Amino acid sequence: MxxxxxxxxxxxxxxxxxxxxxxxxxxxxxxxxxxxxxxxxxxxxxxxxxPAPPEWLIQYGLNRTNVDAVHTGDCWAAAKSGRCHPASREQAVDALTQQVPPCLHCRPDTALGILE
Missing domain, CATH: 1.20.5 (Single alpha-helices involved in coiled-coils or other helix-helix interfaces)
Structure with a gap:
């Protein structure tokens, strides 16, 4: 038991x-x-x-004074450079009209309606 x-x-x-x-x-x-x-x-x-991403970006050179390119706000190439700053539509148009090259990937000149 x-x-x-x-x-x-x-x-x-x-x-x-x-x-x-x-x-x-x-x-x-x-x-x-x-x-x-x-x-x-x-x-x-x-x-x-x-915050919403900017519509346009201005890419500056290594010395932070020269403007190298204009990008759309969602451009993958701009994200990789790390030298871009937000810009207004007017600033992007002004840069492109002053012969700043548009990004070859996102083509901001086409998006802004600026033809060369």
């Missing part, structure tokens, strides 16, 4: 251990879910708070 009683106690103990482990695992997963939901909400808030 003592062996059966010990076996039953061991089974109850094993059940308690499994229950504790499952509860701990669920708590950890719930924390991971909450963390991910918080990150996703922060990402969405960041996207909403991000």
């Amino acid at each position: 003592n062996e059966e009683s010990s076996r039953l106690q061991l089974l109850h103990f094993a059940r308690q251990v499994v229950e504790q482990q499952a509860t701990a695992a669920l708590t950890q997963i719930d924390q991971w879910i909450a963390d991910e939901e918080r990150r996703e909400a922060e990402r969405r808030r960041g996207e909403l708070a991000r």
